[in-house]
Amino acid sequence: MGQLLLNNVQKFYGDFEVLKGIHLEVKNGEFVVFVGPSGCGKSTLLRMIAGLDATTAGDIVIDRLRVNDLPPVKRGIAMVFQSYALYPHMSVFENIAFPLRVEKMEEAKLKAKVEHVARILHLDQRLQQRPGMLSGGQRQRVAIGRAIVREPKIFLFDEPLSNLDAALRADMRIELAKLHRQLKATMIYVTHDQIEAMTMADRIVVLNAGEIAQTGAPLELYHKPANIFVASFIGNPKMNFLPVTCTSVSDAGVEVAYEGQKAVIPVTPRQGAVGKALTLGVRPEHIQIGSGDIALTVVPTVIERLGAQTVAYASLDGEGENFCATLPGSAGVRPDQPIVAGINVADCHLFDQTGISFERHVELTDIDMNLLDPTAAA
Missing domain, CATH: 3.40.50.300 (P-loop containing nucleotide triphosphate hydrolases)
Structure with missing residues (x-):
């Protein structure tokens, strides 16, 4: 034992x-x-x-x-x-x-x-x-x-x-x-x-x-x-974080606003969230080039071409590379050339003012559920 x-x-x-x-x-x-x-x-x-x-x-x-x-x-x-x-x-x-x-x-x-x-x-x-x-x-x-x-x-x-x-x-x-x-x-x-x-x-x-x-x-x-x-530590490259504001809540999730855009994040809402500053998280591998539920224009500053993947780093505030996208290896991105980065709400995480995450409405297959607790099937 x-x-x-x-x-x-x-x-x-x-x-x-x-x-x-x-x-x-x-x-x-x-x-x-x-x-x-x-x-x-x-x-x-x-x-x-x-x-x-x-x-x-x-x-x-x-x-x-x-x-x-x-x-x-x-x-x-x-x-x-x-x-x-x-x-x-x-x-x-x-x-x-x-x-x-x-x-x-x-x-x-x-x-x-x-x-x-x-x-x-x-x-x-x-x-x-x-x-x-x-x-x-x-x-x-x-x-x-x-x-x-x-x-x-x-x-x-x-x-x-x-x-x-x-x-x-x-x-x-x-x-x-x-x-x-x-x-x-x-x-x-x-x-x-x-x-x-x-x-x-x-x-x-x-x-x-x-x-x-x-x-x-x-x-x-x-x-x-x-x-x-945990969100920033688990995953490589680490998760992107965007400042958003909660505009409303419903059974569908929490509606947030980011730079004039609104999107409903499929998470379990909480009382008192409306009007609060929240943090939206999305992993680099879930960024796509082009439109999405939320889209932002970024200017890559550093490009890493790894063969199967291309990793693009950009600055959202001009003070350092604080945004990252993991794209297909064939992605035609270039340093200093703007791209539109699309984010889908199904891939998003949401965190309150203390950094605690909202419960995500993640649909997992039976295989996924077994992998979430490998010892359960033993």
């Missing part, structure tokens, strides 16, 4: 509150990713679960056992660090075998376990080499192998791919996803890279300033962000 419960977990450094009453339950076999900007507390939270940092308040419970006062070795966890933390003078075999030697495991059993793990990670031809002879991706697999061989209840990963180049990161994402399916183990993974979070997680925990901003499956956070912070 590998169940984890965090109950009102807090962390102070002096008078500074790093984590502000974290409540979270991780199911056995889940792949949960902590994501957020630098300084949000995600690595601190992981280290507290591991027992490397003490909690100021609250309970950390693993398989119904409160572990706050237990050392790391007694918690049934294994941690993979960003820096690999391999012993350079030891072979791959000895690096993987190290925790078993600490436990004084019988040699024949130790050898069998290390060779089994090496086969899983495609390291069986590298067992006699030292870390300095390996690529970055191979060294990371050795570090993962040293964690696997302990057969922990929970695997903890602290930004394990950040030292790798882009191609290796993509390969290792695939390897980690395959490994999770093979081991069926509970994994908690910290990253600042929301692409890693979206592609690997069963569930994402978005942290902001020491608090959980939202928890949910990747597609849930994409389609139904709870607030502006």
Whole structure:
């Protein structure tokens, strides 16, 4: 088993509150990713679960056992660090075998376990080499192998791919996803890279300033962000935001005005919204060239041609590139040449003055609903 419960977990450094009453339950076999900007507390939270940092308040419970006062070795966890933390003078075999030697495991059993793990990670031809002879991706697999061989209840990963180049990161994402399916183990993974979070997680925990901003499956956070912070953090390039005013509400949604144009956004209305300044959000991939329910003329300042896609950045206020459109690769856009950007209301998000989102009327297929909670179908 590998169940984890965090109950009102807090962390102070002096008078500074790093984590502000974290409540979270991780199911056995889940792949949960902590994501957020630098300084949000995600690595601190992981280290507290591991027992490397003490909690100021609250309970950390693993398989119904409160572990706050237990050392790391007694918690049934294994941690993979960003820096690999391999012993350079030891072979791959000895690096993987190290925790078993600490436990004084019988040699024949130790050898069998290390060779089994090496086969899983495609390291069986590298067992006699030292870390300095390996690529970055191979060294990371050795570090993962040293964690696997302990057969922990929970695997903890602290930004394990950040030292790798882009191609290796993509390969290792695939390897980690395959490994999770093979081991069926509970994994908690910290990253600042929301692409890693979206592609690997069963569930994402978005942290902001020491608090959980939202928890949910990747597609849930994409389609139904709870607030502006999550909406801007999940998605690449990030969501566009336009200032609008609520002119009326009805069963169909909330009517907003933007630069003389009016459109009804299909969201659940709220009392007292009429006359209020709101924020309209639309993702760059939902922008189209030409007319839409809302249209605005923008002048691209930077064009990125990526082959299948063209990304155009523009300024709405002349003070920086604060508008982005992801267009087909064949789009004939040019820097400093105006284009009409069309927005359809079905693709829009709406946020109140405090940044909280209005509930969207999103129609999802049965497949979408299963993807919103991958653990439900397990």
